[in-house]
Amino acid sequence: MIASILPTYTRAPLSFVKGEGSWLIDADGRRFLDLGAGIAVNALGHANPDLVAALTEQANAVWHVSNLYHIPAQQKLADMLVDDTFADTVFFTNSGTEACELAIKMARKYWFDKGQPDRTEIITFNGSFHGRSTAAIAAAGSDKMVKGFGPVLEGFTHLDFGDHDALNAAISEKTAAVLVEPVQGEGGIRPMPDVCLKGLRDLCDQFGVLLILDEVQCGMGRTGKLFAHEWAGITPDIMMVAKGIGGGFPLGAVLATEDAASGMTVGTHGSTYGGNPLACAVGARVMEIVSDDGFLAEVNRKSALLRQKLEGLVAAHPDVFETVRGAGMMLGIKCKVSNADMVQAGFDAGVITIPAADNVVRLLPALNIPDEDITKAIDKLEQAARALHKEDA
Ligand SMILES: *Cc1c(COP(=O)(O)O)cnc(C)c1O
Numbered sequence: 191m192i193a194s195i196l197p198t199y200t201r202a203p204l205s206f207v208k209g210e211g212s213w214l215i216d217a218d219g220r221r222f223l224d225l226g227a228g229i230a231v232n233a234l235g236h237a238n239p240d241l242v243a244a245l246t247e248q249a250n251a252v253w254h255v256s257n258l259y260h261i262p263a264q265q266k267l268a269d270m271l272v273d274d275t276f277a278d279t280v281f282f283t284n285s286g287t288e289a290c291e292l293a294i295k296m297a298r299k300y301w302f303d304k305g306q307p308d309r310t311e312i313i314t315f316n317g318s319f320h321g322r323s324t325a326a327i328a329a330a331g332s333d334k335m336v337k338g339f340g341p342v343l344e345g346f347t348h349l350d351f352g353d354h355d356a357l358n359a360a361i362s363e364k365t366a367a368v369l370v371e372p373v374q375g376e377g378g379i380r381p382m383p384d385v386c387l388k389g390l391r392d393l394c395d396q397f398g399v400l401l402i403l404d405e406v407q408c409g410m411g412r413t414g415k416l417f418a419h420e421w422a423g424i425t426p427d428i429m430m431v432a433k434g435i436g437g438g439f440p441l442g443a444v445l446a447t448e449d450a451a452s453g454m455t456v457g458t459h460g461s462t463y464g465g466n467p468l469a470c471a472v473g474a475r476v477m478e479i480v481s482d483d484g485f486l487a488e489v490n491r492k493s494a495l496l497r498q499k500l501e502g503l504v505a506a507h508p509d510v511f512e513t514v515r516g517a518g519m520m521l522g523i524k525c526k527v528s529n530a531d532m533v534q535a536g537f538d539a540g541v542i543t544i545p546a547a548d549n550v551v552r553l554l555p556a557l558n559i560p561d562e563d564i565t566k567a568i569d570k571l572e573q574a575a576r577a578l579h580k581e582d583a
Pocket residue numbers: 284285286287288290319320321322371375376404405406407408432433
């Protein structure tokens with residue numbers, strides 16, 4: 191008999207009844223140090239008092255009104271995002287997938303309105319992840335995601351991440367957009383080097399192609415800048431954001447330049463819930479905290495500390511770990527043992543990590559994880575590594 195919850199996930203036998211900062215607590219009172227943060231979602235930890243206050247204040251005022259009316263919290267968050275980024279305009283969604291949908295629609299409508307309706311091709315990269323809608327799985331293109339769900343939406347060309355020659359050959363006046371994650375998340379924490387991102391921007395400019403960045407996982411302070419592309423000193427035309435932007439409340443966004451967004455006129459897109467008052471009240475508070483230079487400086491200091499300790503851990507367990515990679519608080523440990531075994535050993539040691547492709551274990555802690563919790567995290571990962579080592583012997 192099918193489970194009452196559609197069985198599309200393999201769930202760990204864990205269930206949490208409370209969250210406090212970087213910790214999750216189960217019904218038996220067991221405490222787990224949460225280095226997954228709901229997959230880079232709980233950017234400010236669990237039960238953050240500022241966010242709880244923002245949510246309850248809005249809940250006592252008004253929960254939901256349609257986008258047929260002005261929503262002050264949405265306006266506030268949009269203005270902050272426009273002030274602090276390349277973007278001139280923002281559309282709010284409930285998820286990264288919905289942001290992906292709009293980014294694709296926006297790019298195609300752009301060329302349609304410029305009198306090039308056949309310019310629909312979008313270049314994407316193997317190992318990428320853009321969500322689970324029919325368009326988003328077509329964009330990522332892996333067999334694992336599209337098999338059985340055909341006909342697959344047309345118009346995507348998939349290249350190997352980092353294959354510059356293939357990119358040079360594929361990009362042309364027929365290309366509507368290039369869509370890429372500055373740091374692949376699900377793909378195994380694979381950062382695109384700054385010079386490559388710069389080169390990609392130049393290439394897009396050369397052919398007039400729109401550059402769409404998927405910063406759903408790597409954005410909102412995750413890499414130590416508000417958005418990851420800032421490290422490369424470039425800007426996109428369109429950007430997808432979600433996960434951390436709501437701090438745990440479902441919220442996503444598409445940010446765009448005025449030119450890139452020019453096709454999206456009245457009636458071309460909409461959402462019942464996108465930009466809902468509750469989501470935007472929380473999102474505005476997250477944005478106030480995360481966009482602060484002092485906060486981001488702390489993210490960089492903490493992530494350097496975590497990385498340094500992780501390098502030590504990896505060096506001490508060469509039979510378990512291969513290498514550390516990533517940026518800021520978006521780190522991946524490539525394992526020699528199976529990453530699933532490492533995640534399980536972590537649970538046993540009281541630390542939560544997240545598996546990713548390429549046999550990687552992801553660490554995506556709250557951006558404000560206290561220093562003492564970083565130390566505890568390393569102790570628990572150490573304990574997990576020792577347990578795995580013992581199993582081998
Ligand atoms: C999680 C993720 C998405 C999809 O976001 P959902 O909110 O799950 O729809 C898209 N792109 C990237 C890079 C992601 O990490």
